[in-house]
Amino acid sequence: MTQTFSSTGHDRFVGTPRSRVDGPAKVTGLAKYAGEFTAPDLLHGYVVSGAIARGRITAIDTAAAEAVPGVVKVLTHENRPRTAWLDYNYQDAVAPPGSPFRALYDDKIHYSGQPVALVIAEDFDTARHAATLVRVDYAPETPETDLAAAAGSAYDPPMKRNGIKPPPKPWGDPDAVFDTSAVKVREQYTLATEHHNPMEPHASTVIVEADGSYTVYDKIQGVSNSHGYITSVFGLSKDKVRVMNPYLGGGFGSGLRPQYQLFLAMLAARDLGRSVRVVLTRDQMWSFSFRPESLQTVSLGADRDGTLQALSHDAVQQTSRFEDYQEVVVNWSGVLYKCGNVALTYKLAKLDTFTPADMRAPGAVTGVYAIETAMDELAYAAGIDPIALRLKNYTEKDQTAEDKPFGSKALKACFAEGAERFGWAKRNPEPRSMREGRELVGWGVATGVWESMMQQSSAHAILGADGRLEVGNSTGDLGTGTYTILTQIAADTLGLPMEDVTTKLGDTKLPEAPVAGGSWTAASSGTAVMKACRDVAEQVFKLARTMEDSPLANVDFERVAFAKGRIAVAGDPGRSVALVDVLRAAGVDRVEATAEAGPDKDFNAKYEAYTHSAIFAEVKIDEELGQVRLTRIVSAIAAGKVLNPKTARSQILGGVVMGIGSALEEESMMDTRIGRFMNHNLGEYHVPVNADIHDIEVIFVEEEDRANPLGVKGLGEIGVVGTAAAIANAVFHATGKRIRHLPITVDKIIA
Amino acid sequence: MNRFDYVRAGTVAEAVQAFAGAEGSRFIAGGTNLIDLMKYDVERPGRLVDITRLPLDRIEERDGGLRLGALATNAQVAYDARVQSRYPLLANAILAGASAQLRNAASTGGNLLQRTRCYYFYDTATPCNKREPGSGCSAIGGVARIHAIFGTSAHCIATHPSDMCVALAALEAVVQVSGPEGERSIPFAEFHRLPGDSPQTDTTLKPGEIVVAVDLPAREFGPHxxxxxxxxxxxxxxxxxxxxxxxxxxxxxxxxxxxxxxxxxxxxxxxxxxxxxxxxxxxxxxxxxxxxxxxxxxxxxxxxxxxxxxxxxxxxxxxxxxxxxxxxxxxxxxxxxxxx
Incomplete structure (x- = not known):
């Protein structure tokens, strides 16, 4: 890797393991979250959640709640203030096509758990108590929340969601070729509905300032999105609203779109002219976004040697009645494997639920699980090692994008290095052949893939007279390490110690950046920060040259290096000047710059950009009792340059654990009679606990990429993709039982 | 969560009296289940009688067995050297349940009195005979993979969630209670009840009775x-x-x-x-x-x-x-x- 941030040609911080710069604030409780900010006379709103999934509210009686001392108002659809009229006004930056949900809009019930009232009181306890006294009568209708039942009326979404590639047109004749193929696999796969459940529940605190403007703390993965939403929905000028969110207790996509608690807190604050906070309860975290259920069929036809001849991947996925949520589910099959006859289809079916939302590697978790399980089935059907099968059908071109080559693809290295670390060569391919005491041992492998994206972003850098540097923009750090990597980039670019750099995020007063999602933040905001710092460096250099007796007087910018707080002539450190002296001599108290960064159109015209991984899983199964222990995972990742191996590893660990949840535990269980998720708490919705997690080894393979100046490709989602398939494949290897409906729970093992 | 009255009792007699002094009283010790139920608006106590100050937290020798005070925490019982050596079944059962934090807060009496497990019981948006007798059982025909397979009725299929109580049942413990009509002993098998046509009642405790101790009989089972x-x-x-x-x-x-x-x-x-x-x-x-x-x-x-x-x-x-x-x-x- 030749590209460096430092003008010295050698990065001091980037590429090295660094602890989180925000760690001390988080572990000491100094870090404040959206529901923790306060104001004098703050009011508390408590949401009353609806009980039915479809129908109308026939009566809503708030008298008893309003009679409770301390209750200020109960907002319902009957007395809500007017807000914007058109759907357009409610469509946030990442909204899918449709009519966004509007809380308290009218008497219509769209889904179970829909907010039907907001009780506003002087304190939280009073609001919560009074909320139990609100009486709602309904005229219920029969809801449809069974995807299998609704699949018959599935449709191609007429309006495509921005940024989501629809399936490519089919090529070849997959049906006919499948029929005549020597080896065939055609199976159905499903993945249960999952809810994001970050540690921090969704919350918004709206503070009414003395000048009538609003300071809003919102749990969001990018404050600009909430800002745009608020100003549009409430008809406010941009300068009247400031949205901040310095920290998130996890998002996983649930914080990409402004959620209803923000709307309600703003509505109440506008109505009452007072500051209002609304925090959702844990069970209300089941009342909005989720990873949708999907029904998938994968058909693979191959020669006896495993060469793919026909590939079809069809998915029907749920959406709400009011929006056409879409994600990329089936395209991955065409991206991953070379095949002459391919058909990929993706349809939606409308259910009486809230609109699904992006959840860590949306679509890829779902679709890659299916194709990577089917490939394992094909490996057994053809009698070929599953890695060999994948290498046989390896592609260096993206067939779903007119055969454009990949900008970089070190997937072969992932297989090689991962297999080596895992000890794959010692695997007996025969199912049920490996045992340890009572337990059957299974080894499985799968591929992971995710898009490598960059978005238009901006950032500023301000070098102060004291030599300290501030950089920042409006994006959010979800707990992923964004503060840390931006600090590393800035420190190396201007040759400062990390301690002298402060990174500020999550504030609409800062230069605009997109929501943090899609694994694009490192590339997008990282590049913008680097450019802003370079701009500052050039300005400081110009000032330095004009200093009296400047040691840099006749030197070009390309020939100086920024290090240890000084500008020096490269190769001649004796000729240098301190940054603080430059500013003092120039009589300025700061040097600042704002820079824009965006995707490289030339590169994108020539190449397709993806991150890849190979995941190896070991399970030990007490077959008689249906108990699966996941004892080992090796995740080998090809994702370009790694800015910080420590936070990068943590990203992958988190993704792997989430994949373990998908494979073995996570499932929001819908009672289709009433259209309601029933296990809506963390005691009954199982995410992995420490006892479920053993050895997870993360390998970053060498990969050079030129899509952006940093060489990074993003790490937020790749860790989860394919993990569930590797585990399901290991379960098959252990037991000889192919379970095609995740999660793989006790009942399915003993069935 | 509703508004409630709060009384802290200093003795068992005071606790029993305070309980009788208001409608809808509930005793509270660790609160690890009751507070959840109050947050879900499933329990709406008129009065909470705080019994955490009662002198019931000791584990003592008695008739060759052990008497577990009702306020001995789950952790205290599980890690008691006598329990570990003579009743390891009980220690293991306790440690198989909940989390370290919950076991530190939860009491012996409270473990016996935790309410049954059922998605619908915990969700006031759905009918439940346990919450509102006669309203119907939503779990029957619904999401019921966690529900009971023995002793169910047409009115309720909920399960008792405790691990500790399973061990106490096997050990044939005896529950000591105190109430308005004095003290009595209840064999463990008779303490909890089946739902029948009154699933709202989980135990055979009479109104106002308080669990003061659980006795472990002398019989031990060694390593088996x-x-x-x-x-x-x-x-x-x-x-x-x-x-x-x-x-x-x-x-x-x-x-x-x-x-x-x-x-x-x-x-x-x-x-x-x-x-x-x-x-x-x-x-x-x-x-x-x-x-x-x-x-x-x-x-x-x-x-x-x-x-x-x-x-x-x-x-x-x-x-x-x-x-x-x-x-x-x-x-x-x-x-x-x-x-x-």
Whole structure:
């Protein structure tokens, strides 16, 4: 890797393991979250959640709640203030096509758990108590929340969601070729509905300032999105609203779109002219976004040697009645494997639920699980090692994008290095052949893939007279390490110690950046920060040259290096000047710059950009009792340059654990009679606990990429993709039982 | 959560009196279940009588057994040296449940009195006979994979969530209570009740009665015990099926067998016929299978993909494995999640 941030040609911080710069604030409780900010006379709103999934509210009686001392108002659809009229006004930056949900809009019930009232009181306890006294009568209708039942009326979404590639047109004749193929696999796969459940529940605190403007703390993965939403929905000028969110207790996509608690807190604050906070309860975290259920069929036809001849991947996925949520589910099959006859289809079916939302590697978790399980089935059907099968059908071109080559693809290295670390060569391919005491041992492998994206972003850098540097923009750090990597980039670019750099995020007063999602933040905001710092460096250099007796007087910018707080002539450190002296001599108290960064159109015209991984899983199964222990995972990742191996590893660990949840535990269980998720708490919705997690080894393979100046490709989602398939494949290897409906729970093992 | 009155009692008599002094009183100790239920608006106590200051937190020798004070915490009991050496079944069962934090707060009496597990009972948006008698049971025909297979009624199919109580049932503990009409002892098997046509009542406690102690009888089972818990993840999850087994062996024959199941009924489930079936039989897999068959013969399941039919086979296999572990003197480890 030749590209460096430092003008010295050698990065001091980037590429090295660094602890989180925000760690001390988080572990000491100094870090404040959206529901923790306060104001004098703050009011508390408590949401009353609806009980039915479809129908109308026939009566809503708030008298008893309003009679409770301390209750200020109960907002319902009957007395809500007017807000914007058109759907357009409610469509946030990442909204899918449709009519966004509007809380308290009218008497219509769209889904179970829909907010039907907001009780506003002087304190939280009073609001919560009074909320139990609100009486709602309904005229219920029969809801449809069974995807299998609704699949018959599935449709191609007429309006495509921005940024989501629809399936490519089919090529070849997959049906006919499948029929005549020597080896065939055609199976159905499903993945249960999952809810994001970050540690921090969704919350918004709206503070009414003395000048009538609003300071809003919102749990969001990018404050600009909430800002745009608020100003549009409430008809406010941009300068009247400031949205901040310095920290998130996890998002996983649930914080990409402004959620209803923000709307309600703003509505109440506008109505009452007072500051209002609304925090959702844990069970209300089941009342909005989720990873949708999907029904998938994968058909693979191959020669006896495993060469793919026909590939079809069809998915029907749920959406709400009011929006056409879409994600990329089936395209991955065409991206991953070379095949002459391919058909990929993706349809939606409308259910009486809230609109699904992006959840860590949306679509890829779902679709890659299916194709990577089917490939394992094909490996057994053809009698070929599953890695060999994948290498046989390896592609260096993206067939779903007119055969454009990949900008970089070190997937072969992932297989090689991962297999080596895992000890794959010692695997007996025969199912049920490996045992340890009572337990059957299974080894499985799968591929992971995710898009490598960059978005238009901006950032500023301000070098102060004291030599300290501030950089920042409006994006959010979800707990992923964004503060840390931006600090590393800035420190190396201007040759400062990390301690002298402060990174500020999550504030609409800062230069605009997109929501943090899609694994694009490192590339997008990282590049913008680097450019802003370079701009500052050039300005400081110009000032330095004009200093009296400047040691840099006749030197070009390309020939100086920024290090240890000084500008020096490269190769001649004796000729240098301190940054603080430059500013003092120039009589300025700061040097600042704002820079824009965006995707490289030339590169994108020539190449397709993806991150890849190979995941190896070991399970030990007490077959008689249906108990699966996941004892080992090796995740080998090809994702370009790694800015910080420590936070990068943590990203992958988190993704792997989430994949373990998908494979073995996570499932929001819908009672289709009433259209309601029933296990809506963390005691009954199982995410992995420490006892479920053993050895997870993360390998970053060498990969050079030129899509952006940093060489990074993003790490937020790749860790989860394919993990569930590797585990399901290991379960098959252990037991000889192919379970095609995740999660793989006790009942399915003993069935 | 509703508004409630709060009284802190200094003695058992004061507690009983304070309880009787208001409508809808509830005793509160660790609060690990009651507070959740109040947050969900399932419990709406008029008065909370705080009993945490009562002198009931000791573990004492009594009649060759142990008396566990009602306020001894779950952690205190599980880590008590006497409990660990003489009643390891109880210690293991406690440590198989909840989390370290919860066990530090939860009391012995409170563990007995936690409400039953059911999605619908905890969700006030759905009808539930336990919350509102006569409103109907939503779990029947609904999402019921965690529900009971024994002792259910047309009115309720909830399960008792406790691990500790399964061990106490096997050990034939005795519950000591105090109330407006004085003190009395309740054999453990009679403490919890089946739902029948009044599922709103979980126990045979009379109104205003308070649990003051749980007595462990002198009888010990040496190394021949196990607590085997099967669940949807390897820690911090309720049992789908759990088995408390204790055996007295005479050579390779079973002299006495105790067998209690958790996660399968409205109360810790014992089947004395199955226990008797084992008496005098060789301690072999065949004998254990016969006992297990006897237990599950009474099972009644909820159908469909979201039902609990799998629990019958799971319970059968868990009973056999649990008895094997007990007979071999190799009880299930709490820390090593591999099942022996």
């Amino acid at each position: 015990f196990t607590y085997l818990k099967l669940r949807d993840r390897l820690s911090y999850a309720f049992a789908l099926v759990s088995v408390a087994a204790a055996l007295e062996l005479d050579g390779d024959r079973v002299k006495t067998a105790r067998l209690a199941l958790g996660g399968v009924a409205h109360k810790p489930w014992r089947n004395r016929e199955a226990e008797e079936l084992l008496q005098g039989k060789p301690a072999t897999r065949e004998s254990f299978q016969a006992a297990a068959d006897r237990v599950v013969a009474e099972a009644k399941t909820q159908g469909g993909p979201q039902g609990n039919a799998f629990k019958v086979e799971l319970a059968r296999r868990a009973i056999v494995r649990g008895l094997e572990q007990a007979a071999a003197g190799t009880p299930q480890s709490i820390s090593d999640k591999r099942i022996q």
